[in-house]
Structure formats: C-alpha cells, structure tokens
Amino acid sequence: MNSVSQSIDRVDGKLKVTGQARYSGDHSLPNLCYGYLLQSSIAKGNIQSMDVSAAQHSPGVVAIFTPFNPLKIYSPAQAGEEGAISGDVIPLLQDPAVDYFGQTIGFVVAESFEEARDAARLVKTEYQTQPAIVELQSGLGQAYAPKSVSGMGATVSVLADGVTSIDEALRGAEVLVSATYNSPIEHHNPMEPHATTAIWNGDRLTIYDATQWVQGQQRNLAAVLGIDEANVRVLCPFVGGGFGCKGSMWMHSPLTAAAARVLNRPVKTVLTREQMYTAVGHRPTVRQTVTLGATKQGELTAVKHEAYSSSSRVKFFAEAAAHRTSLALYKSPNIVVTHEIVPLDFAPGTFMRAPGVAPGMFALESAMDELSVKLGVDPVELRLRNYATAEPVHKLPWSSKHLDECYRLGADKFGWSQRRPEPKSTREGDWLVGHGVATALYPAHRSHAEAKIRFQSDGNVSVSAATHDLGTGMYTVLAIVASEALGIPVQRIRPVLGDSGLTLAPVAGGSQSTASVSPAVVAAVDSATKKLISVAVSGAKSPFSGMKPSDVSYANGVLQGGGKAVPFEAVLAALDRSAVEGSGTASPGEEEHQYSFLSFGAQFCEVRVNEWTGEARVTRFTSVMDVGTVVNQKTARSQVIGGIVFGIGMGLLEATKVDPNNGWIANRNLAEYLVPTNADIPHIDVEFLNIPDTKFNSLGVRGIGEIGIAGVPAAIANAIFNATGTRVRDLPITPESLLVEQKGMA
Numbered sequence: 088m089n090s091v092s093q094s095i096d097r098v099d100g101k102l103k104v105t106g107q108a109r110y111s112g113d114h115s116l117p118n119l120c121y122g123y124l125l126q127s128s129i130a131k132g133n134i135q136s137m138d139v140s141a142a143q144h145s146p147g148v149v150a151i152f153t154p155f156n157p158l159k160i161y162s163p164a165q166a167g168e169e170g171a172i173s174g175d176v177i178p179l180l181q182d183p184a185v186d187y188f189g190q191t192i193g194f195v196v197a198e199s200f201e202e203a204r205d206a207a208r209l210v211k212t213e214y215q216t217q218p219a220i221v222e223l224q225s226g227l228g229q230a231y232a233p234k235s236v237s238g239m240g241a242t243v244s245v246l247a248d249g250v251t252s253i254d255e256a257l258r259g260a261e262v263l264v265s266a267t268y269n270s271p272i273e274h275h276n277p278m279e280p281h282a283t284t285a286i287w288n289g290d291r292l293t294i295y296d297a298t299q300w301v302q303g304q305q306r307n308l309a310a311v312l313g314i315d316e317a318n319v320r321v322l323c324p325f326v327g328g329g330f331g332c333k334g335s336m337w338m339h340s341p342l343t344a345a346a347a348r349v350l351n352r353p354v355k356t357v358l359t360r361e362q363m364y365t366a367v368g369h370r371p372t373v374r375q376t377v378t379l380g381a382t383k384q385g386e387l388t389a390v391k392h393e394a395y396s397s398s399s400r401v402k403f404f405a406e407a408a409a410h411r412t413s414l415a416l417y418k419s420p421n422i423v424v425t426h427e428i429v430p431l432d433f434a435p436g437t438f439m440r441a442p443g444v445a446p447g448m449f450a451l452e453s454a455m456d457e458l459s460v461k462l463g464v465d466p467v468e469l470r471l472r473n474y475a476t477a478e479p480v481h482k483l484p485w486s487s488k489h490l491d492e493c494y495r496l497g498a499d500k501f502g503w504s505q506r507r508p509e510p511k512s513t514r515e516g517d518w519l520v521g522h523g524v525a526t527a528l529y530p531a532h533r534s535h536a537e538a539k540i541r542f543q544s545d546g547n548v549s550v551s552a553a554t555h556d557l558g559t560g561m562y563t564v565l566a567i568v569a570s571e572a573l574g575i576p577v578q579r580i581r582p583v584l585g586d587s588g589l590t591l592a593p594v595a596g597g598s599q600s601t602a603s604v605s606p607a608v609v610a611a612v613d614s615a616t617k618k619l620i621s622v623a624v625s626g627a628k629s630p631f632s633g634m635k636p637s638d639v640s641y642a643n644g645v646l647q648g649g650g651k652a653v654p655f656e657a658v659l660a661a662l663d664r665s666a667v668e669g670s671g672t673a674s675p676g677e678e679e680h681q682y683s684f685l686s687f688g689a690q691f692c693e694v695r696v697n698e699w700t701g702e703a704r705v706t707r708f709t710s711v712m713d714v715g716t717v718v719n720q721k722t723a724r725s726q727v728i729g730g731i732v733f734g735i736g737m738g739l740l741e742a743t744k745v746d747p748n749n750g751w752i753a754n755r756n757l758a759e760y761l762v763p764t765n766a767d768i769p770h771i772d773v774e775f776l777n778i779p780d781t782k783f784n785s786l787g788v789r790g791i792g793e794i795g796i797a798g799v800p801a802a803i804a805n806a807i808f809n810a811t812g813t814r815v816r817d818l819p820i821t822p823e824s825l826l827v828e829q830k831g832m833a
C-alpha cells in the first residue's frame with residue numbers, strides 16, 4: 088500500500104458538506120431546555136444583589152442560577168500548580184466576587200435559547216465596584232517573575248565562559264540592535280461556538296461537548312460535578328475549529344451538566360460569539376524587547392529577549408514568547424530570555440495557535456531583519472550565518488533539521504534573488520512593493536497514546552482512539568496510517584474518534600496528535616493481526632484450523648499459510664465472528680534525552696502598500712516546511728495555509744480592544760474584530776521537504792497544526808519595511824501606523 092504522503096480527500100468531507108456531521112450544538116432531544124450565560128458588566132468588585140423576579144416570570148424560564156442560588160461546582164481535577172492547566176479553575180457562581188468583565192455570574196435555563204437570553208437581560212444586578220487594572224501598560228508596575236514559564240525558569244541564561252552577564256556580552260558587541268515589539272490580545276474565533284449538550288441517565292452523564300480533549304474534559308467534569316470518571320462520557324466527533332480555546336475546560340460545560348442534573352432534563356448551552364470573548368480564553372497581550380549583539384560579519388554574539396505578558400489575576404497563564412523562540416532558533420554564545428507576568432483584572436487567557444511562538448517569532452524575526460538592514464547583509468544570508476546545528480541551551484543535536492534547505496528552496500520558489508534590498512525601490516502605480524522573510528519553528532511534541540484496530544466481517548477495518556479532528560484532518564490521518572500498516576485501501580478503513588470511552592489519546596493541542604497516535608495505530612495493527620492469526624488457527628471452522636501461528640502470515644488484508652490465501656473477512660465469516668480486534672500503545676522513550684525535536688520552516692512574503700491610504704495587502708506567500716513525514720499532502724497543506732491565514736490576521740487585522748476605563752471588550756463580535764477573509768488572502772504556495780524524522784517516531788512524523796502561523800507576522804512586517812522604509816513594531820500593522828510615518832512624503 089502506498090497511502091502515506093499522497094494527497095487524499097478528507098474521509099469525513101462528505102458528512103460535513105452534506106450537513107450530516109453533527110456538532111455538539113446539533114443534538115435535539117425530547118424535553119431539552121437551553122442554558123444561557125449571564126456575564127458581569129464590571130471588571131472588578133462584588134455583586135451586592137441580583138433581582139431575578141422579572142426574569143423568573145419571563146416566558147419559558149425554567150430556572151435561574153446565581154451566586155445566591157448556586158449550582159454546586161467543585162474545583163477541576165487538574166487545577167493547582169501554576170500553569171498546570173488552562174481554562175477555568177475557579178468554580179463560578181459560588182461567591183459574589185467579580186474578577187473580570189464578562190465573568191459568568193448567572194446561568195438561565197429556559198424552554199428555548201431565545202427565552203433564556205431574553206430572561207437573562209431582565210436580571211437586575213447591583214455591584215459594589217472596585218478599581219481594576221485592565222491594560223498591560225497600567226499593570227507593568229505589578230509585573231512579577233513566575234515560578235515557571237513553558238516548563239523552564241522565568242529567566243533562562245546561556246552565557247559563554249568568562250561572561251558574567253548578557254549586558255556585558257551586549258556591550259562588547261560590534262553591532263547592536265534593540266527594539267520593543269507589542270502584540271495585542273487576540274481571540275481564537277473558531278467558526279463553531281462552544282456548545283454543550285448534557286444528558287443524565289441516573290447518575291451517568293453523557294455530554295456532547297465542543298472540545299479538543301474528550302478525556303481531559305471527562306476527568307475535569309467528573310471532578311467538578313463530584314462524580315466518578317467512569318460515569319462521564321464525553322462525545323465530540325466533530326469540532327468546528329479550536330485553535331486552543333477548546334483545549335481546556337471552561338465553566339459553561341459543568342454549569343450545563345449541573346443544571347441538567349438538578350432539573351432532571353437535558354440542557355444545551357451554545358455560547359454566543361460575544362460571550363466567547365471572556366468565557367473561553369484568548370491570547371494574552373505581549374510586550375517584548377529584543378536586543379541583538381553581532382559581529383560586523385553578522386554573527387550573533389549575544390541575544391537578549393525580554394517578555395511581559397498579561398495574565399488574569401485569578402488564573403495564571405504565560406504566553407511564553409521569549410522562551411519558546413530565542414532559546415531554540417539561532418546559534419549564539421550568549422542567550423538570555425526573561426519573562427514577567429503582568430496580572431490584570433481580566434478574563435483568563437489560554438493557548439492560542441502556536442502559543443508563545445507566534446508573538447515571540449514576530450519580535451525575534453523582526454529584530455533579525457533590523458539587524459540585516461543595519462549590517463547590509465541579506466536577511467536569508469544572515470539567518471544562514473547564524474544557523475544552529477545543535478539546540479542552543481542543552482546542546483542536544485536536532486533529531487532532524489533541514490531549515491537551511493527551507494530557506495534555499497523557499498528563496499528559489501519565491502524569486503528572492505529579484506528582491507531589491509533598498510526600501511521603497513519597487514513601485515507599481517500607487518502601490519509600494521516589498522519582500523520579507525522570516526523563519527518558522529514549533530516544538531515537536533509527543534505523548535503516550537493507545538489505539539485499537541478491529542477487523543470486521545464486512546471487510547472493513549475500524550481504527551479508533553480518543554483523539555480529535557478539529558478540521559485538522561485527523562480522521563483521514565488515522566485512515567491513512569491504518570491503511571499503510573494494514574495494506575488495505577483507505578476506503579476500507581473506518582476511523583472512529585472523539586469519544587472519551589475510546590483508548591487513551593492526548594489533548595489535540597501542541598501539534599502532537601499525529602505524532603502521538605499514529606505509532607499507536609501501527610502497534611495496534613501488529614497486535615490485531617496477531618490476534619487474527621491466533622483466532623484463525625484455533626477455530627475449528629477456520630481454513631487455517633490446527634496450523635501453528637508461525638505458519639500463518641498476514642499481508643494486505645489476506646491470511647496466508649499452508650498454501651492457502653484467504654481474505655480476513657472470509658476467515659471471520661467461516662468462524663462466525665463479527666470482528667477481531669487488538670490494541671497497541673506507543674510512548675516517547677529514551678530519544679527524548681538524546682535529541683531536540685522541532686519543526687522548521689521558511690516564510691516568504693510579498694506585500695503591496697498603498698502610498699496614499701497606507702493599506703497593506705499580502706500579495707504573494709511562499710512557505711517551505713520541514714515537518715517530517717507528511718502523512719497527507721492535502722490536509723497538511725490546508726493546515727499550513729490555515730496557519731498562514733491566521734498569521735496574516737495577526738499581522739494586519741486582529742486585535743481585541745479593551746476599554747481602559749471598565750475592562751469592556753469593545754469589539755467582541757466578528758463585525759469589529761477583524762479576521763482575514765477570502766479577499767485578503769493571496770495565492771499561498773506551500774511546499775514540504777517531507778524528510779522523515781525517524782528519531783522522533785517510526786513514521787517520522789512531526790506536528791503541523793501550529794507552525795504555519797510562526798514567522799508570518801514578521802515576514803509581513805519585514806516586507807512592509809522593504810516596501811515603505813517604515814518599521815512597524817506593534818501588531819496589527821494598520822493603515823494608520825503606515826500613514827503616520829509617511830506623512831512627510833505627501
């Protein structure tokens with residue numbers, strides 16, 4: 088079979104385009120009622136009273152829960168340690184404290200969504216308001232170094248022998264650049280809103296929940312509801328995008344389940360777009376200062392990367408911009424990263440596509456461009472001069488790194504040699520044309536996983552694990568990996584996922600699903616074929632009855648032995664069995680201590696900036712990715728394109744606007760929170776090196792879900808500098824930011 092690295096249509100594609108795929112909010116049940124979150128309108132203080140009398144008499148109202156009439160909720164299982172879990176750790180509705188604007192302070196249940204929503208508006212809440220700090224700038228005075236950042240200390244220092252501080256190393260540098268870069272709060276905005284449908288059967292809970300982690304959700308729901316994990320089944324076969332905001336448990340899920348329990352009716356809660364701006368996380372705002380010291384030849388001698396990220400005062404989260412970038416990318420004898428948390432009276436943040444890496448690479452790769460300008464060295468050449476052949480902190484070799492080839496191939500495909508280094512040297516009518524480059528990287532993660540393979544008498548084979556498909560293509564990946572290992576066409580593989588009752592699989596986060604689950608599928612194929620053979624030789628009616636297991640072999644769906652060759656479905660039919668199954672596990676091992684695992688890429692961007700309006704448009708994009716084996720060219724390419732689109736949004740459009748006076752989010756809707764749409768996206772050329780990383784796992788696959796965004800905002804900013812001569816260090820790069828600088832030209 089040759090299923091891997093082909094371009095295969097999504098096996099779930101037809102279900103989706105025909106509307107048969109049912110998402111968490113699509114379940115209608117008899118006696119169903121609807122939950123609606125009531126959110127706070129102040130940023131900090133206490134609720135003094137809530138008058139629910141009018142709401143209670145509103146049509147269709149079933150129940151109203153508030154801190155004065157709470158649903159019992161405990162703390163989640165994985166709360167605790169700083170950074171241990173994202174999502175909600177504070178059981179909401181348990182006390183009258185308000186810690187951020189948009190905090191859930193009530194849960195209204197009614198016969199319809201509209202009735203619940205309308206009743207929620209009739210609740211009269213009196214607050215005692217306290218002063219709040221809601222902006223990074225105002226909170227800097229309270230910044231502190233946390234205990235840990237991305238599994239490391241708040242400061243990580245690599246200094247050459249005899250060098251006592253990074254500042255000393257920087258003072259000795261022949262060439263220096265230093266600048267501060269800002270990125271705003273951003274929101275994930277998946278197309279599918281968070282939705283939960285909870286159904287109790289006695290003390291057993293079945294919950295359709297939009298999540299990237301069915302088994303994490305199972306564990307946390309059991310803990311907050313005070314019931315046994317075995318009594319919770321979380322189902323999520325389809326997810327309409329997650330990008331990290333469905334990676335943790337947020338309180339609307341347990342509130343829905345708790346309400347369904349006390350009301351003894353199924354309850355469905357679908358968040359509104361507006362509610363999602365405070366109820367399910369965001370990417371924190373980050374201020375970073377990058378200082379690079381180099382020789383005149385452009386060899387880095389010192390890298391200092393300081394980051395400040397916002398965090399909710401009530402829920403720690405570090406957007407590890409410096410740690411996850413500058414410690415991994417360039418060779419330098421001296422590298423120091425620092426991170427401080429700026430606590431705000433603001434909703435909890437969480438992982439968002441390429442957490443830390445996305446803002447961190449904007450700063451580092453913009454700074455590298457600034458250095459290339461100062462030195463007069465081509466930006467691609469500068470990166471090659473500082474190419475790291477071993478991971479800079481632990482000095483471990485990379486398991487597989489071909490970033491140099493990404494730069495070369497990318498430059499070639501993009502036509503980099505045609506670029507004019509002098510800013511403002513290319514123009515087409517009113518449009519200034521510029522070209523920029525940046526590196527992409529993202530850590531390759533892998534976790535323990537277990538999968539099951541089931542030979543069925545209908546001639547198909549099911550492959551299952553409690554993994555997820557957020558639109559990432561995981562159904563198709565499972566089918567392809569099983570097809571390859573079984574020697575059976577993809578069309579005969581039936582992938583099953585998104586059910587907490589399936590075998591163990593990790594959160595669909597950290598770009599780890601394919602690398603974690605695929606080796607388990609291969610192990611499961613091995614165990615299932617052994618099982619098939621043992622059943623075939625022991626059953627009296629089997630064509631292989633009485634043979635030794637070692638005399639029977641399996642290949643391409645057929646058992647062979649004693650001169651016979653019989654398809655597995657015929658063997659199962661002869662045995663009167665509907666199926667034979669086997670499961671297998673796979674875990675990362677010793678290699679974790681021997682190598683560093685990262686994916687790499689090079690991002691090349693062309694922009695056109697209108698000289699009079701300051702409008703910047705990305706007009707061409709070339710991306711070359713070194714992500715190990717590409718299981719499916721088609722969905723992998725879509726993943727990277729999606730990441731680049733995300734990066735174009737981050738570079739030019741996306742910003743959550745917080746009112747400094749009261750913590751309100753002014754643009755909590757898709758009309759005013761700008762995301763790229765079709766007209767904003769040019770042709771995106773994605774190429775994979777497709778070099779297997781077999782030190783990482785037997786299939787040689789690394790992650791692909793997040794790396795696409797990495798470096799994109801920097802490539803855009805660098806191209807805009809090349810087009811206009813204006814260096815913009817604050818995201819997003821708006822027309823205003825380009826007009827202000829260009830005023831002198833008119």
Ligand code: MOS
Nearest residue numbers: 331439440596597
């Ligand atoms: Mo991803 S931000 O780890 O879901």
